Amino acid sequence: MKTKSVYIHIPFCETICSYCDFCKVLYHKKWVDQYLEALEKEIKERYQQEEIDTIYIGGGTPSSLSMNQLTKLFQITNQFHKSDQVEFTIECNVEHITEEKLELFKKAGINRISYGVQTFHTNYLAYLNRHHTKEEVREKIELTKRYIPNINVDLMYAFQNETIEEVKEDIELFLALEIPHISTYSLIIESHTVLGIKEQYIDDGLDSNMYETICHDLKQHDFLHYEVSNFCKPGYQSKHNLTYWNNEHYYGFGMGASGYVNHIRYTNTRSINHYLLGHYDYQKEELTKQVEMENEMILGLRKLEGVSLSNFYQKYQKQVEEVFDIASLIKKGLLEVQNGYIKIPEDKIYLSNEVLVNFIGDV
Ligand SMILES: C[S@@+](CC[C@H](N)C(=O)[O-])C[C@H]1O[C@@H](n2cnc3c(N)ncnc32)[C@H](O)[C@@H]1O
Ligand code: SF4
Incomplete structure (x- = not known):
């Protein structure tokens, strides 16, 4: 099976959200510069020159990088042989978005943007340690549409004390953004996070009702429910995520990234020191046919x-x-x-x- 997809992890964030257990570190200019050098080296060593159908730059917060750093990042991604129909996504936080950055994204071939909006309720934004406002989300998404209309937004729910009515209000505001893709996430309380210290899961029945409400309301507005937690307007399925769910091969580059190449599933180190020294590997496992068939079904x-x-x-x-x-x-x-x-x-x-x-x- 050919490898036709690439995931690139940019682990830098300006602030750390209270729920997040992803592989991330606080933004530090010097580290980012060194990281991009190490990333370039890893890609040169591992990429086998295949034609690539999807590239996904995730994080962390890739949009936290400066214009110079993003320019360097796109020089690196230019090395991939992209197919004519390539889907090229970058994860962003609205706070970082400027016209200058959108122009750069467009020039670099980015044709899909994913925003972590989570909720419009200011009390829950504070609980999550997120720092955007409603107005900023609306304004930046309208601006983005002028450059790159294929937009996803992440919607989180199941916060302590959240009600169905509040979820419905969020859904309405998300729909009002008129974007073609919505990914939904029921809050997972991870032990090594601020929320993990004292937070509890909401009642299972309430979580299930919230999920049913989301499915119902989005479908009423002509969104296709195409994966457990993902919804889109016809034709806007995430090609990159379908690579994962179709159990196809993909490269994972960057700190903490996972990949699946030549029947080997691997994960890179989560240590920035090791990564900068070029010691990328953390775990590698060659899958048996039985495990691959299990994954085919599970995914x-x-x-x-x-x-x-x-x-x-x-x-x-x-x-x-x-x-x-x-x-x-x-x-x-x-x-x-x-x-x-x-x-x-x-x-x-x-x-x-x-x-x-x-x-x-x-x-
Ligand atoms: C890979 S994360 C990072 C995206 C980007 N840095 C941001 O925060 O907007 C993608 C999404 O995963 C979801 N997520 C992260 N941690 C979660 C958790 N503990 N429970 C539920 N969803 C989570 C959030 O909706 C987040 O936007
Ligand atoms: S959710 Fe996104 S912005 Fe927040 S800490 Fe995690 S990776 Fe960074």
């Missing part, structure tokens, strides 16, 4: 369309039912076969984790 069933039975056979020369006991899951109503795809019925998608565990370690 693919996150898509509402499910896993193509013919594609599974082409990839593994086995039928899905030869490998997994799907009959019992179909009998329980947790899976169904439709038009050559095996999928989780839409009304059970909230319970997807309960279905997916059945594919771990099955023989």
Whole structure:
């Protein structure tokens, strides 16, 4: 299988959000300059000159870089042989966006922007340690549309004391932005974060109601629900994320990045010192065919369309039912076969984790 996607991790943030357990460090000019040198070196060593269909620059906060640093970053990404239809995304925070940066993005070939908006409620923004205002979000998104209209926004919910009405208000304000993609996230309380010290999860029933509300309201506004937590206007599915859910190969460059190349899943070091010294590796594992087939199901069933039975056979020369006991899951109503795809019925998608565990370690 060819590697046609690239993830690049930029771990710098100007402030640290109270919930975040991603691989990140506070922005420091000298570190960023050194980091870009190390990143260039890693890409030169590992990239095998394939044609690339999707590039995703994530973080951290890539938009926190200065104009000079972003210019250097795009000189690095220029080394990739991009296909004509390449999807090239960068994650941004609205606070960093200026016309100058948008012009630079456009010149560099960026054609998709993902903003971490999270919520419009000022009390929850403070709780999350996020520093934008409602007006800033609206203004920067309108500005972005003039340069790059293919925009995603991240919507978070399930904060302590949050009500369904507040989630509905957020949904309305997100819809009013008139953007083509929304990714949703139920708050995960990570132990090594500020929220992890004392915060508790909200009630499961309330979380499920919030999820149902989001699905219902977005669908009412012609958004397709195409993955457990992702919604888009027709034709705006994230090609890059589909690489992950279709269990295809991709490079992961940068500190803490993960990749999947030549049947090897690997993760880079999360230590900035090691990374700057060129010691990229943290973990590597060559996957057996059995594990690859399990991943095909676990990742693919996150898509509402499910896993193509013919594609599974082409990839593994086995039928899905030869490998997994799907009959019992179909009998329980947790899976169904439709038009050559095996999928989780839409009304059970909230319970997807309960279905997916059945594919771990099955023989
Ligand atoms: C890779 S993060 C970083 C994006 C960018 N730095 C930002 O914060 O806007 C992408 C998204 O993951 C979500 N996220 C991060 N930590 C989370 C957590 N603990 N629980 C739920 N969602 C989380 C947030 O919605 C965030 O925008
Ligand atoms: S959520 Fe984004 S901005 Fe906040 S600390 Fe994590 S990576 Fe940085």
